[in-house]
Amino acid sequence: DTGVSQDPRHKITKRGQNVTFRCDPISEHNRLYWYRQTLGQGPEFLTYFQNEAQLEKSRLLSDRFSAERPKGSFSTLEIQRTEQGDSAMYLCASSTNGGTGELFFGEGSRLTVL
Amino acid sequence: AQSVTQLGSHVSVSEGALVLLRCNYSSSVPPYLFWYVQYPNQGLQLLLKYTTGATLVKGINGFEAEFKKSETSFHLTKPSAHMSDAAEYFCAVSEQTGANNLFFGTGTRLTVIP
Numbered sequence: 001d002t003g004v005s006q007d008p009r010h011k012i013t014k015r016g017q018n019v020t021f022r023c024d025p026i027s028e029h030n031r032l033y034w035y036r037q038t039l040g041q042g043p044e045f046l047t048y049f050q051n052e053a054q055l056e057k058s059r060l061l062s063d064r065f066s067a068e069r070p071k072g073s074f075s076t077l078e079i080q081r082t083e084q085g086d087s088a089m090y091l092c093a094s095s096t097n098g099g100t101g102e103l104f105f106g107e108g109s110r111l112t113v114l
Numbered sequence: 115a116q117s118v119t120q121l122g123s124h125v126s127v128s129e130g131a132l133v134l135l136r137c138n139y140s141s142s143v144p145p146y147l148f149w150y151v152q153y154p155n156q157g158l159q160l161l162l163k164y165t166t167g168a169t170l171v172k173g174i175n176g177f178e179a180e181f182k183k184s185e186t187s188f189h190l191t192k193p194s195a196h197m198s199d200a201a202e203y204f205c206a207v208s209e210q211t212g213a214n215n216l217f218f219g220t221g222t223r224l225t226v227i228p
Contacts, residue, residue: 040123042206042219043147091158093158102163105157107156
């Protein structure tokens with residue numbers, strides 16, 4: 001399968017703990033995006049990489065959140081000192097440079113903070 | 115700045131009836147427009163997209179949408195609903211240039227009644 005893969009699919013943690021999510025994009029895609037989706041809402045943009053460079057960050061991405069894409073391939077999203085409000089589905093997507101803007105999404109990583 | 119409004123968070127139709135899901139957008143530049151579908155426990159899947167050219171676009175599973183610039187709309191239709199169409203549908207907009215990050219509406223949950 002050559003789609004976008006995310007790991008873990010589900011994570012339950014206690015408030016104050018750190019969590020990390022991993023995303024493996026489609027191999028030839030140089031753009032990678034993180035979105036957050038809460039119940040009853042559409043996905044909200046968090047951040048975007050072109051190759052290893054993080055080019056844009058949303059105001060939603062507080063200083064407890066950090067994303068990396070060290071070699072321009074897979075990416076990690078870390079949340080430090082989790083809060084109950086961080087409970088959400090974290091979606092990763094990838095795309096080619098330019099093109100017609102279509103993003104290819106993974107199945108998401110669901111975070112529950114107790 | 116871009117934004118998307120989806121009228122009706124829940125839509126119910128009978129099997130075989132017309133499906134109409136509404137989407138209005140705002141964008142300061144010519145937009146790319148998308149409809150994504152999300153089945154339970156699955157990732158977002160592209161249904162169709164408008165980039166340039168023909169304003170009536172056809173997608174997978176018999177869906178189509180028409181870009182109407184004067185109405186800033188991109189409504190999704192299907193002539194005859196099938197049980198398998200039950201899902202959540204998201205309209206999204208992005209700029210034709212730039213990072214291509216998508217701005218999503220809040221989604222419409224489609225229920226198909228047998």
